[in-house]
Amino acid sequence: MTRVALVGNGGIGTQDHQTAMYEPAFRRHPAFEIVDNPDDAEVWSIAAPLAERGKTIAEAIRSGRHVLADKPLAATVAEAQEIERLAAEHGVVVVPAHHQRLGGALRSAIAAVRGGRVGLPWNVQCDFLVAGGDPAPGGELVNFGLYPVDVLHALLGLEVRRVHATGSPALVTLLLDHDHGVTSTVVCGRLPVLRDVPPGGPAVHRYRISGSHGVLAVDATKPALSVRGTSFTGPVWTGPGTVDALLDVLAAGIATGRAAVGPSDAVRAQRVIEAAQRSMETGQPVETGE
Amino acid sequence: MDRTGIVLVGAGFIADAHCGAIDADPRAELVGIVDADPGRAAAFARKQGGIRYETDLDTALAWPGADAVILCTPNDTHAPIGLRVAAAGKHLLVEKPLATTLTDARALAEAFEATGRVLVAAHTHRFYDYGRAVKQTIDSGAIGRPQLVRLAILGGWIWPDWSAWVGDPVRSGGHALHNGVHLLDLATWWLGGEPTAIFARGRKQTAAELRIYDYLEMVVTYADGATAVCEMSRAHRPGSLAQRELLVAGTAGIVEQGWDGESALVFGEAGTATLPAAGGNGFAAQLGAWLDAIGGAPPAMPVADAVRAVALGVAVEESIATGRPVAVTA
Numbered sequence: 001m002t003r004v005a006l007v008g009n010g011g012i013g014t015q016d017h018q019t020a021m022y023e024p025a026f027r028r029h030p031a032f033e034i035v036d037n038p039d040d041a042e043v044w045s046i047a048a049p050l051a052e053r054g055k056t057i058a059e060a061i062r063s064g065r066h067v068l069a070d071k072p073l074a075a076t077v078a079e080a081q082e083i084e085r086l087a088a089e090h091g092v093v094v095v096p097a098h099h100q101r102l103g104g105a106l107r108s109a110i111a112a113v114r115g116g117r118v119g120l121p122w123n124v125q126c127d128f129l130v131a132g133g134d135p136a137p138g139g140e141l142v143n144f145g146l147y148p149v150d151v152l153h154a155l156l157g158l159e160v161r162r163v164h165a166t167g168s169p170a171l172v173t174l175l176l177d178h179d180h181g182v183t184s185t186v187v188c189g190r191l192p193v194l195r196d197v198p199p200g201g202p203a204v205h206r207y208r209i210s211g212s213h214g215v216l217a218v219d220a221t222k223p224a225l226s227v228r229g230t231s232f233t234g235p236v237w238t239g240p241g242t243v244d245a246l247l248d249v250l251a252a253g254i255a256t257g258r259a260a261v262g263p264s265d266a267v268r269a270q271r272v273i274e275a276a277q278r279s280m281e282t283g284q285p286v287e288t289g290e
Numbered sequence: 291m292d293r294t295g296i297v298l299v300g301a302g303f304i305a306d307a308h309c310g311a312i313d314a315d316p317r318a319e320l321v322g323i324v325d326a327d328p329g330r331a332a333a334f335a336r337k338q339g340g341i342r343y344e345t346d347l348d349t350a351l352a353w354p355g356a357d358a359v360i361l362c363t364p365n366d367t368h369a370p371i372g373l374r375v376a377a378a379g380k381h382l383l384v385e386k387p388l389a390t391t392l393t394d395a396r397a398l399a400e401a402f403e404a405t406g407r408v409l410v411a412a413h414t415h416r417f418y419d420y421g422r423a424v425k426q427t428i429d430s431g432a433i434g435r436p437q438l439v440r441l442a443i444l445g446g447w448i449w450p451d452w453s454a455w456v457g458d459p460v461r462s463g464g465h466a467l468h469n470g471v472h473l474l475d476l477a478t479w480w481l482g483g484e485p486t487a488i489f490a491r492g493r494k495q496t497a498a499e500l501r502i503y504d505y506l507e508m509v510v511t512y513a514d515g516a517t518a519v520c521e522m523s524r525a526h527r528p529g530s531l532a533q534r535e536l537l538v539a540g541t542a543g544i545v546e547q548g549w550d551g552e553s554a555l556v557f558g559e560a561g562t563a564t565l566p567a568a569g570g571n572g573f574a575a576q577l578g579a580w581l582d583a584i585g586g587a588p589p590a591m592p593v594a595d596a597v598r599a600v601a602l603g604v605a606v607e608e609s610i611a612t613g614r615p616v617a618v619t620a
Contacts, residue, residue: 164489167517183491192542
């Protein structure tokens with residue numbers, strides 16, 4: 001079993017994903033055991049406040065430890081690139097928590113699109129809308145934006161060349177231009193509290209991939225049961241959770257030296273998020289420089 | 291009961307929908323048909339039980355009992371024909387868009403304002419069951435103040451061949467004016483805000499040689515910070531699987547209707563298709579609202595909103611051409 005230390009209980013605003021997500025997932029995963037002393041661990045699960053996160057991750061890497069990092073991996077593109085460089089230099093695995101792409105419906109969708117099931121994709125529409133929970137200080141773009149941006153790259157395998165963003169801190173719309181004239185649009189943010197949606201839970205998470213030879217509509221809140229009762233109406237997720245799947249990625253990465261989700265994904269997503277921030281400031285489309 | 295005598299101008303496919311609406315309303319009477327093609331005009335007249343037909347508009351406007359006109363001609367003719375209708379002192383229900391340029395739209399609005407006759411543009415989606423239900427839900431306060439509209443109307447190629455006037459941007463104004471205005475108007479009506487900017491992207495998906503964009507993505511920003519993301523497509527394949535999806539998010543909730551919210555799904559040997567539910571007749575509701583307005587009621591589709599829809603459509607085409615956001619001035 002790989003020994004894991006839980007490092008940090010912060011995030012953006014009031015977030016404590018360490019307690020809410022990573023600790024329980026590590027406890028139930030057969031490949032890992034949690035230890036109290038970070039010096040005894042081979043993996044650090046890092047959920048430090050964003051302002052300190054990059055420094056903590058760098059410390060772990062320099063000490064030869066693998067890392068599971070809360071999202072976003074770093075506060076800036078430059079910081080994420082430095083983590084990527086350090087991880088390569090020290091030969092450790094760093095897995096940022098881009099776990100949404102690992103949901104069962106999306107994994108199948110990614111395989112289908114990359115396999116040509118809809119022909120050549122030319123547009124993707126996505127909604128990533130959470131209901132309730134604590135708003136992220138500074139807006140939800142930094143908090144949530146990387147999830148759908150990461151999924152888009154997994155679906156299309158195409159870089160984002162230009163970003164136009166509009167909306168509000170709570171609810172932002174991203175219009176992305178990819179290679180080959182492919183376009184995508186993401187609406188992401190936080191809705192008010194909705195009945196029967198747990199605080200901070202997904203209210204709408206879906207993708208429509210339009211291709212030259214078909215359309216794939218993906219409800220990423222599935223696979224799920226639909227339960228209706230006297231005190232509860234709503235979906236009940238079936239199958240492994242996305243954080244469990246993320247730990248599978250981490251375990252496989254440690255075993256093979258190469259993880260399916262890595263710092264380059266964080267760099268790529270952060271570049272889009274920063275371009276979106278500049279677009280929101282200027283009201284104009286912004287080249288990502290990628 | 292005094293019935294409003296209506297002259298149809300343009301005997302294309304949409305004229306049938308208007309005829310059905312006239313047939314369904316006891317306050318209306320179809321007086322005759324005008325079409326530049328005498329054979330098509332005569333055939334249409336025969337199909338309607340032998341009503342009058344004519345190729346000359348002015349002659350038709352002078353027919354006894356002609357009180358009003360429903361105009362179903364190509365979009366670039368709306369303004370010149372509409373101005374003749376105004377000059378003849380008749381009411382006008384004109385197919386959308388009101389005009390293909392903002393200047394023409396304003397000229398029509400001013401002409402009808404001067405005559406005191408009722409001008410309505412056929413933004414029929416306001417009168418479809420779903421359009422009205424969403425508006426009523428928002429107005430009820432059930433979702434608080436609306437902040438986001440997601441509206442997609444997706445389908446495959448429905449137009450004729452390369453000769454189709456819709457495919458000529460000079461005649462149709464482009465797809466943003468031809469169909470995009472439906473969504474731009476509906477989203478704006480639902481939100482109740484003032485559009486300030488548009489960023490749009492277009493795609494020629496069916497054929498690179500198209501002169502209009504068969505897929506449109508139109509993002510409208512409003513003065514109160516709300517956003518509308520509108521997709522209009524005649525580019526999706528398979529064309530048999532028409533989809534309409536909507537989501538409106540407010541400060542206190544959301545209202546949504548997925549592609550299956552109004553349609554059943556047919557799995558057949560011939561493929562897969564959506565089967566829209568039977569429901570209200572949007573064209574009849576639209577006609578009824580126009581007749582109400584002729585009778586003195588407030589218009590359900592004010593002229594200013596139709597002018598604004600043209601401004602939005604024009605801004606969409608400009609944004610696609612420049613690749614930049616465009617400020618909206620209605």
